[in-house]
Amino acid sequence: MNNAIGVFDSGVGGLTVAREIMRQLPNETIYYFGDVKNCPYGDKTKEEIIKNTDRAVKFLIDKGVKLVVLACNTATAAALDYLQSKYEVPIIGVVQPGARRAIQATENNKVLVLGTKFTANSKVYDIEIENINSDIIVFDKACPAFVPFIESEGNLDKEATKNLISDTLGNTNTLGVDTVVLGCTHYPILKKDIEDYYGNNIKVISSGREAAREVSTVLGYAKLHQKKLNKKEHRFFISQESENFDSIATKWLKKDINAEVVEI
Numbered sequence: 001m002n003n004a005i006g007v008f009d010s011g012v013g014g015l016t017v018a019r020e021i022m023r024q025l026p027n028e029t030i031y032y033f034g035d036v037k038n039c040p041y042g043d044k045t046k047e048e049i050i051k052n053t054d055r056a057v058k059f060l061i062d063k064g065v066k067l068v069v070l071a072c073n074t075a076t077a078a079a080l081d082y083l084q085s086k087y088e089v090p091i092i093g094v095v096q097p098g099a100r101r102a103i104q105a106t107e108n109n110k111v112l113v114l115g116t117k118f119t120a121n122s123k124v125y126d127i128e129i130e131n132i133n134s135d136i137i138v139f140d141k142a143c144p145a146f147v148p149f150i151e152s153e154g155n156l157d158k159e160a161t162k163n164l165i166s167d168t169l170g171n172t173n174t175l176g177v178d179t180v181v182l183g184c185t186h187y188p189i190l191k192k193d194i195e196d197y198y199g200n201n202i203k204v205i206s207s208g209r210e211a212a213r214e215v216s217t218v219l220g221y222a223k224l225h226q227k228k229l230n231k232k233e234h235r236f237f238i239s240q241e242s243e244n245f246d247s248i249a250t251k252w253l254k255k256d257i258n259a260e261v262v263e264i
Contacts (some may be wrong), residue, residue, distance in 0.1 A: 014071030042116020098207025
């Protein structure tokens, strides 16, 4: 089926998911929407998150996508159930795949989830993990400064990044966890720095990477895979002009990206 896969995020974070889908499913086309105008989502109310996410998902569905990925943990936590009940197009989030991978990875049954304020307060990872393995202890850490930093710092100054991570994660060293879940798709941009902070002794899980695997599974089950290499061009849409988005997208996807600004 030649229709594109829709990928939604509040900003640049979902590019980590889009890149992984492109790597795993090179025949597929991506239509990406980044709501940079309303980013970050983590400090918004559930109602605001649902409203913004619904508008973006409808935009992508109107473009004819065959599946939508909520490449945003906050949007997944707030809006996934609502959107799945509203639309017939398959919609998948990033929480369940990330939770399952954390369960597989941990050996001492202690997991730390790094996320936005909304994701941390929602305990969505705790719930998903406990549903499968109630022996695992989950700690939640809100990192509200991460997303604005990533969205505003195109090249991510190394010293500033190191200081930010140290200031944010300083009280997590004594928890005894062996696995950290990056519960926000922006955070893989800081993955190497986070690994370095923990002395490269802790497994760091990207929920976005696991979501890309989920996409492949869902497409296969629904027989929606694109089998021939006659795909359309990837397209990128943003809700407000952003040189930083284009810069990060170009760097991460290794191709020149000039996102289309749209009002929805």
